[in-house]
Amino acid sequence: MFDVVVVGAGPAGSMAAKTAAEKGLNVLLIEKRQEIGTPVRCAEGISKESLKRFVEIDKKWIAAEVIGAKIYTPDGTEVVMAEEMAGNEVGFVLERKIFDRHLARLAAKAGAEVVVKTTALGFERTQNGLRVKLRRLGEEWEVETKLLIGADGVESKIGRMAGIIKTLKISEIESCAQYLMSGLDIDENYTYFYLGNELAPGGYAWIFPKGDRSANVGIGVLPSLAKMAAKHYLDRFIEKAGIKGKIVEFVAGAVPVYGEIDTAVADNIMLCGDAAYHSDPITGGGIANALSAGYHAGLVASEAVARKDFSASFLKRYDELWKADFGWKLRRNKKLQEFFLKLDDSTLNSLAKSIAGKNIKEMSVQAIITELLRNNPSLLGLFGELFS
Protein backbone atom coordinates (compact mmCIF):
# COMPACT_ATOMS: atom_id res chain seq x y z
CA MET A 1 0.00 0.00 0.00
CA PHE A 2 1.28 3.42 -0.96
CA ASP A 3 1.17 6.39 1.36
CA VAL A 4 0.63 8.70 -1.60
CA VAL A 5 -0.24 8.29 -5.26
CA VAL A 6 0.42 11.46 -7.26
CA VAL A 7 -1.31 11.81 -10.63
CA GLY A 8 0.57 14.00 -13.10
CA ALA A 9 4.29 14.65 -13.36
CA GLY A 10 4.25 18.37 -14.07
CA PRO A 11 5.84 20.82 -11.64
CA ALA A 12 3.04 20.43 -9.05
CA GLY A 13 3.02 16.63 -9.07
CA SER A 14 6.76 16.12 -9.12
CA MET A 15 7.24 18.63 -6.33
CA ALA A 16 4.55 16.91 -4.24
CA ALA A 17 6.12 13.50 -4.88
CA LYS A 18 9.62 14.77 -4.12
CA THR A 19 8.57 16.46 -0.88
CA ALA A 20 6.57 13.46 0.35
CA ALA A 21 9.36 11.01 -0.56
CA GLU A 22 11.94 13.16 1.21
CA LYS A 23 9.77 12.85 4.32
CA GLY A 24 10.09 9.08 4.04
CA LEU A 25 6.70 8.36 2.52
CA ASN A 26 6.05 5.53 0.10
CA VAL A 27 5.16 7.46 -3.06
CA LEU A 28 3.96 6.54 -6.55
CA LEU A 29 4.10 9.26 -9.23
CA ILE A 30 2.22 8.49 -12.42
CA GLU A 31 2.29 10.37 -15.74
CA LYS A 32 -0.10 9.57 -18.58
CA ARG A 33 2.34 10.52 -21.30
CA GLN A 34 5.33 8.47 -22.28
CA GLU A 35 7.58 11.50 -22.01
CA ILE A 36 7.55 13.86 -19.07
CA GLY A 37 7.63 17.53 -20.07
CA THR A 38 6.19 17.17 -23.56
CA PRO A 39 4.19 18.38 -25.28
CA VAL A 40 4.82 21.74 -23.63
CA ARG A 41 1.68 23.73 -22.83
CA CYS A 42 3.31 26.80 -21.38
CA ALA A 43 4.90 30.18 -22.16
CA GLU A 44 7.64 29.16 -19.70
CA GLY A 45 8.14 32.46 -17.87
CA ILE A 46 8.71 32.59 -14.11
CA SER A 47 10.23 35.06 -11.68
CA LYS A 48 13.64 34.15 -10.39
CA GLU A 49 12.63 34.55 -6.75
CA SER A 50 9.64 32.25 -6.87
CA LEU A 51 11.68 29.55 -8.57
CA LYS A 52 14.58 29.80 -6.13
CA ARG A 53 12.24 29.16 -3.22
CA PHE A 54 11.70 25.58 -4.28
CA VAL A 55 14.44 24.46 -6.66
CA GLU A 56 18.17 24.84 -6.93
CA ILE A 57 18.75 26.68 -10.19
CA ASP A 58 20.41 24.66 -12.92
CA LYS A 59 21.41 26.40 -16.15
CA LYS A 60 20.47 23.28 -18.08
CA TRP A 61 16.80 24.26 -18.03
CA ILE A 62 17.11 28.05 -18.15
CA ALA A 63 16.54 29.15 -21.75
CA ALA A 64 16.92 32.86 -21.05
CA GLU A 65 17.14 35.45 -18.27
CA VAL A 66 15.38 38.81 -18.47
CA ILE A 67 15.69 42.08 -16.55
CA GLY A 68 12.12 43.22 -17.01
CA ALA A 69 8.92 43.44 -18.98
CA LYS A 70 7.48 45.85 -21.54
CA ILE A 71 3.74 46.22 -21.89
CA TYR A 72 2.05 47.70 -24.96
CA THR A 73 -1.50 49.00 -25.33
CA PRO A 74 -3.31 49.25 -28.71
CA ASP A 75 -2.01 52.75 -29.59
CA GLY A 76 1.57 51.64 -28.97
CA THR A 77 1.99 53.20 -25.52
CA GLU A 78 4.84 51.42 -23.78
CA VAL A 79 5.10 50.72 -20.06
CA VAL A 80 8.46 49.41 -18.92
CA MET A 81 9.04 47.51 -15.70
CA ALA A 82 12.66 46.73 -15.19
CA GLU A 83 15.59 46.39 -12.90
CA GLU A 84 17.84 49.41 -13.33
CA MET A 85 21.02 47.46 -13.61
CA ALA A 86 21.88 44.91 -16.22
CA GLY A 87 23.14 41.78 -14.57
CA ASN A 88 20.18 41.98 -12.23
CA GLU A 89 17.99 39.50 -14.01
CA VAL A 90 14.64 39.04 -12.35
CA GLY A 91 12.93 36.62 -14.65
CA PHE A 92 13.61 33.29 -16.26
CA VAL A 93 12.22 31.71 -19.37
CA LEU A 94 12.50 27.99 -18.78
CA GLU A 95 13.02 25.03 -21.05
CA ARG A 96 10.07 23.09 -19.63
CA LYS A 97 10.95 19.90 -21.48
CA ILE A 98 14.13 19.71 -19.44
CA PHE A 99 12.82 21.37 -16.29
CA ASP A 100 9.89 18.97 -15.83
CA ARG A 101 12.13 15.94 -16.33
CA HIS A 102 14.60 17.35 -13.83
CA LEU A 103 11.85 17.69 -11.20
CA ALA A 104 10.56 14.17 -11.87
CA ARG A 105 14.10 12.86 -11.47
CA LEU A 106 14.44 14.71 -8.17
CA ALA A 107 11.26 12.97 -7.04
CA ALA A 108 12.67 9.62 -8.17
CA LYS A 109 15.98 10.34 -6.47
CA ALA A 110 14.13 11.13 -3.25
CA GLY A 111 12.63 7.65 -3.43
CA ALA A 112 9.34 8.03 -5.31
CA GLU A 113 8.34 5.33 -7.79
CA VAL A 114 7.73 6.92 -11.18
CA VAL A 115 5.70 5.31 -13.94
CA VAL A 116 4.97 6.89 -17.29
CA LYS A 117 2.46 6.05 -20.04
CA THR A 118 0.02 5.35 -17.21
CA THR A 119 -3.41 6.94 -16.78
CA ALA A 120 -5.56 7.18 -13.67
CA LEU A 121 -9.03 5.97 -14.62
CA GLY A 122 -10.72 6.47 -11.29
CA PHE A 123 -10.74 5.50 -7.66
CA GLU A 124 -12.99 3.97 -5.06
CA ARG A 125 -12.98 4.21 -1.31
CA THR A 126 -11.85 1.25 0.79
CA GLN A 127 -11.67 0.72 4.53
CA ASN A 128 -8.13 2.07 4.75
CA GLY A 129 -8.02 4.60 2.00
CA LEU A 130 -8.46 4.51 -1.76
CA ARG A 131 -8.14 1.93 -4.50
CA VAL A 132 -6.90 3.75 -7.60
CA LYS A 133 -7.57 2.27 -11.02
CA LEU A 134 -4.75 2.78 -13.46
CA ARG A 135 -4.19 1.86 -17.08
CA ARG A 136 -0.63 1.17 -18.10
CA LEU A 137 0.23 0.25 -21.67
CA GLY A 138 -3.38 -0.74 -22.17
CA GLU A 139 -3.53 -2.99 -19.12
CA GLU A 140 -5.55 -2.23 -16.03
CA TRP A 141 -3.74 -2.09 -12.76
CA GLU A 142 -4.96 -1.22 -9.27
CA VAL A 143 -3.03 0.22 -6.36
CA GLU A 144 -4.09 1.05 -2.84
CA THR A 145 -3.11 4.28 -1.20
CA LYS A 146 -3.81 6.36 1.85
CA LEU A 147 -3.68 9.62 -0.08
CA LEU A 148 -4.24 10.68 -3.66
CA ILE A 149 -2.77 13.91 -4.98
CA GLY A 150 -4.37 15.18 -8.19
CA ALA A 151 -1.84 17.22 -10.15
CA ASP A 152 -3.40 16.26 -13.45
CA GLY A 153 -3.56 19.69 -14.98
CA VAL A 154 -6.26 21.79 -16.54
CA GLU A 155 -8.10 18.66 -17.71
CA SER A 156 -8.08 17.21 -14.18
CA LYS A 157 -10.27 14.21 -13.69
CA ILE A 158 -9.36 13.58 -10.07
CA GLY A 159 -10.77 16.92 -8.92
CA ARG A 160 -14.05 16.39 -10.72
CA MET A 161 -14.41 12.76 -9.66
CA ALA A 162 -13.80 13.79 -6.07
CA GLY A 163 -16.37 16.57 -6.39
CA ILE A 164 -13.82 19.20 -5.37
CA ILE A 165 -13.95 21.35 -8.47
CA LYS A 166 -16.57 22.32 -11.02
CA THR A 167 -15.93 22.26 -14.74
CA LEU A 168 -14.55 25.59 -15.99
CA LYS A 169 -16.90 27.91 -17.81
CA ILE A 170 -15.70 29.48 -21.06
CA SER A 171 -15.32 32.76 -19.18
CA GLU A 172 -12.94 31.04 -16.71
CA ILE A 173 -10.34 29.65 -19.09
CA GLU A 174 -7.80 31.21 -21.42
CA SER A 175 -7.45 29.44 -24.74
CA CYS A 176 -3.82 29.76 -25.82
CA ALA A 177 -1.72 29.23 -28.91
CA GLN A 178 2.00 29.79 -29.23
CA TYR A 179 4.85 29.37 -31.67
CA LEU A 180 8.48 28.94 -30.84
CA MET A 181 10.03 31.25 -33.40
CA SER A 182 13.64 31.58 -34.43
CA GLY A 183 15.59 34.26 -36.25
CA LEU A 184 13.84 37.07 -34.39
CA ASP A 185 15.13 40.60 -34.10
CA ILE A 186 14.28 41.46 -30.46
CA ASP A 187 15.97 42.82 -27.37
CA GLU A 188 16.27 39.60 -25.39
CA ASN A 189 16.55 41.38 -22.05
CA TYR A 190 12.78 41.78 -21.78
CA THR A 191 9.53 39.89 -21.94
CA TYR A 192 6.81 41.63 -23.97
CA PHE A 193 3.08 41.86 -23.36
CA TYR A 194 0.51 43.23 -25.83
CA LEU A 195 -2.98 44.23 -24.72
CA GLY A 196 -6.12 45.09 -26.64
CA ASN A 197 -9.70 43.92 -27.04
CA GLU A 198 -9.34 43.32 -30.75
CA LEU A 199 -5.84 41.94 -30.54
CA ALA A 200 -6.56 39.43 -27.77
CA PRO A 201 -10.13 39.53 -26.39
CA GLY A 202 -9.98 38.88 -22.64
CA GLY A 203 -6.28 38.04 -22.75
CA TYR A 204 -2.98 39.25 -24.15
CA ALA A 205 -0.24 38.39 -26.58
CA TRP A 206 3.32 37.77 -25.44
CA ILE A 207 6.89 37.39 -26.61
CA PHE A 208 9.17 35.56 -24.17
CA PRO A 209 12.77 35.30 -25.37
CA LYS A 210 14.40 31.88 -25.27
CA GLY A 211 17.90 32.85 -26.28
CA ASP A 212 19.81 32.81 -29.56
CA ARG A 213 17.22 35.02 -31.32
CA SER A 214 14.38 32.64 -30.53
CA ALA A 215 11.23 33.27 -28.46
CA ASN A 216 7.85 31.95 -27.44
CA VAL A 217 5.38 34.10 -29.34
CA GLY A 218 1.89 33.39 -28.09
CA ILE A 219 -1.57 34.60 -27.28
CA GLY A 220 -4.34 33.81 -24.83
CA VAL A 221 -8.01 34.68 -25.41
CA LEU A 222 -11.15 34.19 -23.39
CA PRO A 223 -13.48 31.92 -25.41
CA SER A 224 -16.52 33.76 -24.03
CA LEU A 225 -15.30 36.94 -25.74
CA ALA A 226 -13.29 35.64 -28.70
CA LYS A 227 -14.98 35.15 -32.06
CA MET A 228 -12.28 32.92 -33.51
CA ALA A 229 -9.83 30.28 -32.31
CA ALA A 230 -6.72 31.50 -30.46
CA LYS A 231 -4.50 30.46 -33.38
CA HIS A 232 -6.24 32.96 -35.68
CA TYR A 233 -5.56 35.77 -33.22
CA LEU A 234 -1.94 34.66 -32.93
CA ASP A 235 -1.42 34.67 -36.71
CA ARG A 236 -3.04 38.10 -36.94
CA PHE A 237 -0.88 39.47 -34.11
CA ILE A 238 2.31 38.23 -35.77
CA GLU A 239 1.28 39.74 -39.07
CA LYS A 240 0.18 43.11 -37.66
CA ALA A 241 3.17 43.43 -35.35
CA GLY A 242 5.45 42.59 -38.26
CA ILE A 243 7.20 39.80 -36.36
CA LYS A 244 9.59 38.14 -38.75
CA GLY A 245 10.91 34.73 -37.86
CA LYS A 246 10.55 31.06 -38.55
CA ILE A 247 8.09 28.87 -36.69
CA VAL A 248 9.96 25.87 -35.35
CA GLU A 249 7.37 24.59 -32.86
CA PHE A 250 3.61 24.70 -32.24
CA VAL A 251 2.19 24.92 -28.73
CA ALA A 252 -1.45 24.96 -27.61
CA GLY A 253 -2.92 25.01 -24.16
CA ALA A 254 -5.51 26.29 -21.78
CA VAL A 255 -5.06 28.17 -18.52
CA PRO A 256 -7.64 28.32 -15.73
CA VAL A 257 -8.41 31.94 -14.75
CA TYR A 258 -10.91 31.01 -12.10
CA GLY A 259 -9.45 32.67 -9.03
CA GLU A 260 -9.24 30.97 -5.65
CA ILE A 261 -11.25 27.79 -5.10
CA ASP A 262 -12.79 27.32 -1.64
CA THR A 263 -11.01 24.08 -0.95
CA ALA A 264 -8.57 21.83 -2.78
CA VAL A 265 -9.19 18.79 -0.58
CA ALA A 266 -11.64 15.98 0.07
CA ASP A 267 -11.21 12.91 2.29
CA ASN A 268 -7.88 11.27 1.25
CA ILE A 269 -7.45 13.70 -1.67
CA MET A 270 -5.55 16.90 -2.39
CA LEU A 271 -5.32 18.86 -5.65
CA CYS A 272 -2.45 21.06 -6.74
CA GLY A 273 -1.40 23.19 -9.69
CA ASP A 274 -3.70 23.76 -12.65
CA ALA A 275 -5.88 20.90 -11.40
CA ALA A 276 -6.79 23.20 -8.48
CA TYR A 277 -7.04 26.24 -10.78
CA HIS A 278 -3.88 27.59 -9.14
CA SER A 279 -2.81 29.64 -12.18
CA ASP A 280 -2.95 33.41 -11.94
CA PRO A 281 -6.09 35.08 -13.38
CA ILE A 282 -4.14 38.14 -14.54
CA THR A 283 -0.82 36.82 -15.78
CA GLY A 284 -1.78 33.22 -16.47
CA GLY A 285 1.43 32.23 -14.71
CA GLY A 286 1.19 28.84 -13.04
CA ILE A 287 4.61 27.29 -12.46
CA ALA A 288 5.46 29.12 -9.24
CA ASN A 289 2.08 28.39 -7.65
CA ALA A 290 2.26 24.78 -8.81
CA LEU A 291 5.63 24.32 -7.13
CA SER A 292 4.38 25.91 -3.93
CA ALA A 293 1.17 23.86 -3.91
CA GLY A 294 3.06 20.64 -4.60
CA TYR A 295 5.52 21.36 -1.84
CA HIS A 296 2.78 22.09 0.70
CA ALA A 297 0.71 19.08 -0.36
CA GLY A 298 3.78 16.89 0.13
CA LEU A 299 4.35 18.30 3.62
CA VAL A 300 0.74 17.85 4.68
CA ALA A 301 0.78 14.31 3.27
CA SER A 302 3.65 13.44 5.60
CA GLU A 303 1.82 14.98 8.58
CA ALA A 304 -1.34 13.08 7.68
CA VAL A 305 0.56 9.79 7.48
CA ALA A 306 2.24 10.47 10.83
CA ARG A 307 -1.13 11.14 12.46
CA LYS A 308 -2.99 8.49 10.46
CA ASP A 309 -5.60 11.12 9.70
CA PHE A 310 -6.61 11.44 6.05
CA SER A 311 -9.89 13.24 6.56
CA ALA A 312 -10.75 16.39 4.64
CA SER A 313 -10.83 18.27 7.92
CA PHE A 314 -7.20 17.37 8.60
CA LEU A 315 -6.11 17.98 5.00
CA LYS A 316 -7.50 21.50 5.25
CA ARG A 317 -4.07 22.32 6.64
CA TYR A 318 -2.97 22.15 3.04
CA ASP A 319 -5.69 24.67 2.10
CA GLU A 320 -4.41 26.99 4.81
CA LEU A 321 -0.84 26.74 3.48
CA TRP A 322 -1.49 27.37 -0.20
CA LYS A 323 -4.05 30.05 0.53
CA ALA A 324 -1.63 31.90 2.79
CA ASP A 325 1.14 31.55 0.24
CA PHE A 326 -0.64 32.54 -2.99
CA GLY A 327 -4.42 31.94 -2.69
CA TRP A 328 -4.93 35.53 -1.57
CA LYS A 329 -3.19 36.66 -4.73
CA LEU A 330 -5.47 34.55 -6.93
CA ARG A 331 -8.44 36.14 -5.16
CA ARG A 332 -7.10 39.67 -5.61
CA ASN A 333 -6.01 39.15 -9.22
CA LYS A 334 -9.39 37.68 -10.13
CA LYS A 335 -10.99 40.96 -9.05
CA LEU A 336 -8.38 42.87 -11.05
CA GLN A 337 -9.04 40.70 -14.09
CA GLU A 338 -12.75 41.46 -13.83
CA PHE A 339 -11.90 45.17 -13.73
CA PHE A 340 -9.57 45.02 -16.73
CA LEU A 341 -12.05 42.99 -18.77
CA LYS A 342 -14.46 45.92 -18.64
CA LEU A 343 -11.99 48.44 -20.10
CA ASP A 344 -12.23 49.50 -23.72
CA ASP A 345 -9.07 50.09 -25.73
CA SER A 346 -9.08 53.87 -25.32
CA THR A 347 -9.26 53.56 -21.52
CA LEU A 348 -6.41 51.02 -21.65
CA ASN A 349 -4.39 53.50 -23.70
CA SER A 350 -4.99 56.40 -21.32
CA LEU A 351 -4.22 54.29 -18.24
CA ALA A 352 -0.96 53.19 -19.87
CA LYS A 353 -0.14 56.80 -20.80
CA SER A 354 -0.59 57.82 -17.17
CA ILE A 355 2.28 55.57 -16.15
CA ALA A 356 4.38 55.47 -19.34
CA GLY A 357 7.93 56.61 -18.67
CA LYS A 358 7.61 56.14 -14.92
CA ASN A 359 10.32 54.20 -13.31
CA ILE A 360 8.66 50.92 -12.31
CA LYS A 361 11.49 48.93 -10.84
CA GLU A 362 9.73 45.74 -9.97
CA MET A 363 8.31 43.22 -12.40
CA SER A 364 5.01 42.42 -10.70
CA VAL A 365 1.28 43.01 -10.91
CA GLN A 366 1.56 44.72 -7.52
CA ALA A 367 4.09 47.26 -8.83
CA ILE A 368 2.06 48.19 -11.87
CA ILE A 369 -1.18 48.60 -9.91
CA THR A 370 0.57 50.70 -7.29
CA GLU A 371 1.82 52.99 -10.05
CA LEU A 372 -1.64 53.12 -11.66
CA LEU A 373 -3.21 54.08 -8.34
CA ARG A 374 -0.59 56.75 -7.70
CA ASN A 375 -1.38 58.40 -11.03
CA ASN A 376 -5.11 57.76 -11.16
CA PRO A 377 -6.61 58.47 -7.74
CA SER A 378 -10.09 57.83 -9.18
CA LEU A 379 -9.18 54.13 -9.35
CA LEU A 380 -8.83 54.00 -5.58
CA GLY A 381 -12.56 53.54 -5.19
CA LEU A 382 -12.52 50.66 -7.66
CA PHE A 383 -9.71 48.57 -6.32
CA GLY A 384 -7.82 50.60 -3.78
CA GLU A 385 -8.87 48.27 -0.99
CA LEU A 386 -7.23 45.36 -2.78
CA PHE A 387 -3.85 47.03 -2.56
CA SER A 388 -3.87 48.94 0.69
Added chain:
Amino acid sequence: MPKRAVVDRRKCAYCGACVAVCNLNANELIETYLEINENCNGCGICVKTCPMGALSLAEV
Protein backbone atom coordinates in the same frame (compact mmCIF):
# COMPACT_ATOMS: atom_id res chain seq x y z
CA MET B 1 -30.58 15.95 -36.38
CA PRO B 2 -28.61 15.70 -33.15
CA LYS B 3 -25.05 16.98 -33.31
CA ARG B 4 -21.80 15.83 -31.79
CA ALA B 5 -18.35 17.34 -31.54
CA VAL B 6 -15.80 15.87 -33.92
CA VAL B 7 -12.07 16.42 -33.95
CA ASP B 8 -9.84 17.06 -36.93
CA ARG B 9 -6.75 15.12 -35.84
CA ARG B 10 -4.58 16.95 -38.31
CA LYS B 11 -5.33 20.21 -36.52
CA CYS B 12 -5.58 19.00 -32.89
CA ALA B 13 -2.57 19.99 -30.79
CA TYR B 14 -3.74 17.69 -27.93
CA CYS B 15 -3.70 20.40 -25.26
CA GLY B 16 -6.74 19.31 -23.21
CA ALA B 17 -8.57 22.66 -23.36
CA CYS B 18 -11.72 20.87 -24.58
CA VAL B 19 -11.52 18.39 -21.70
CA ALA B 20 -11.37 21.21 -19.15
CA VAL B 21 -14.65 22.81 -20.26
CA CYS B 22 -16.74 19.70 -20.91
CA ASN B 23 -19.47 19.29 -18.31
CA LEU B 24 -20.36 15.80 -19.50
CA ASN B 25 -16.89 14.26 -19.42
CA ALA B 26 -17.31 13.51 -23.10
CA ASN B 27 -13.75 14.45 -24.02
CA GLU B 28 -10.74 12.48 -22.92
CA LEU B 29 -7.13 13.20 -23.78
CA ILE B 30 -5.35 9.86 -23.93
CA GLU B 31 -1.69 10.88 -24.00
CA THR B 32 -1.76 12.89 -27.22
CA TYR B 33 -4.98 11.45 -28.60
CA LEU B 34 -8.37 13.08 -28.10
CA GLU B 35 -11.39 10.83 -27.83
CA ILE B 36 -14.96 12.12 -27.81
CA ASN B 37 -17.48 9.67 -26.39
CA GLU B 38 -21.24 9.30 -26.65
CA ASN B 39 -21.81 11.56 -23.62
CA CYS B 40 -21.38 14.49 -26.03
CA ASN B 41 -24.65 16.37 -26.55
CA GLY B 42 -23.29 18.79 -29.12
CA CYS B 43 -23.37 21.84 -26.86
CA GLY B 44 -20.37 23.32 -28.68
CA ILE B 45 -18.54 24.68 -25.63
CA CYS B 46 -15.39 22.76 -26.58
CA VAL B 47 -15.61 24.00 -30.16
CA LYS B 48 -15.48 27.58 -28.85
CA THR B 49 -12.58 26.78 -26.52
CA CYS B 50 -10.24 24.89 -28.86
CA PRO B 51 -7.19 27.11 -29.55
CA MET B 52 -6.50 25.37 -32.85
CA GLY B 53 -10.01 25.40 -34.32
CA ALA B 54 -9.73 21.62 -34.52
CA LEU B 55 -13.23 20.86 -33.24
CA SER B 56 -16.54 21.24 -35.00
CA LEU B 57 -20.11 19.98 -34.68
CA ALA B 58 -21.36 17.35 -37.07
CA GLU B 59 -24.70 15.64 -37.47
CA VAL B 60 -24.77 12.09 -36.24
